[in-house]
Amino acid sequence: MNDGFLFHRKTREVLNRHAAEGYAVVVPLAATEQHGPYLPVFTDSIIGNHIALEACRKASSTMKLLLAPTLTIGCSQHHLAFGGTLSFTSSTYLAMLNDIGESLVRGGFRKIIFLNAHGGNEPLMHQAAQDLAVKHDIWTASSSYWSLSRTALNEQNAQDMGMVPGHAGGFEASLVAALEPDWIEAPDRAAQPLHPQRSWINAGPAGSFVGKHGQLTGADGYTDGYTHADAVKGAECLQSIIQSTASWLEQVVNWMNERMEVEG
Template sequence: MNSYLFHEHTREQLKRKAEAGSLVVVALAATEQHGPHLPVYTDSLITEAVAVRAAERASRTVPVLLCPLLTIGCSDHHLRFGGTLSFSSATYLHMLRDIGESLVADGFRKIAFLNGHGGNEPIMHQTASDLAVKHPVWTASASYWSLSREELRKENAEEVGMVPGHAGGFETSAVLALREGLVDSGRLATEHEQRAWINSGPPGAFIGRHGELTGADGYTDAPARATKERGERYVEAIVRSATAWLINIYETMERGEREARNRL
């Protein structure tokens, strides 16, 4: 069977794919409040679209398997608004480690995490590092906005607000492109109280304040400039970037394996 979806295979088929050196991808998302206008499934909608499309395209070039999407993440900073399902950071770390351990037990030696929710990111990176320390495996981890920064800049994504922000113009555009009917168009604010410190640091840095990690009223910027057409361009830019990343890390891991064998 040639499917790139992990869950469509039997145990015997997956064992053969693990032995053949397939890259297995775990996509991480969330179910959490996204202001008064977007569904709580926003991160999962975007991440699933990106992961499925990228895995399908990458699988034409390299052996890739995509695990079922993890639709609940580490979202404790959203709980006070309601409409949120969350694991604590400690629980989420254990859960991701257990998934990684399961894949190692299944025989996989190339494991990648692709993330679509900010609260998951540091825990994801820690998990990838821990697995590579403990087991003779290759791991990789990245959030889609990090992979696609340059492509989104080419698309002028900041024209609608923060990228990716939270429930602002960027994510609203993406949801309009993916499931337009889930956007409450009557609640798209044209103005929003700004938090100058949000995204004020360099990429990879963190700054936060109690009670305001999500911006004012649970979203970071006004979504009124969002459009379906813009969202289609943004999602496609992310998919292109994620596809290239999956191919690149597989080829890098394979090259590393060959170099290690040559040193023996």
């Protein structure tokens, strides 16, 4: 299977040449954090790694694209209280993403794309993408897989499985069931109640943040149950997420290439 797009398979010599040839580098962001009582703490990394791998496999067949290793520890401070979580503080995570970007810039790359699979990373990812583009004469982009695939997931009625993407609920359980079914602990799906007491506060106009101490993670560390989790539907959703992500990568890299031609 073609995996010639993997950054970490290459030698220094090849990567230096690819940098000079204008290759874009995709950096996948994920997490190792509690996902309720039954889903593995690697849930976001299993999902994010698969999406990044398959979307880049598609997109790299038509453009110069490399996939860096998935950053499997993210900013998950709001999960620490539950245990089973490895996390950077927000300031460390922002600095770490900037350092990864700096490394790529020092290596000669001028197109950096962050692709995210964990909500807590999102604002810091966008900030790092902005910081890097302010500091260096480069192009950056950043997005999370659920934003890229929202329309497609709506059309597939993904919400029938649970909140999309939610946290450790029916949707994520379906994706893990499609990819690593043996990693799910609970044989009895009813064990995780369908609607735990909602504790996320959604108030104010779109774009606002309203939060309360201890209530940023969903009751008992998950947003919804997985009575309606479905491995087959999870696999179908993964396909459309991969397609949407690959299309976005193509659009973004084409845009960067056009700008480069115009602006040098």
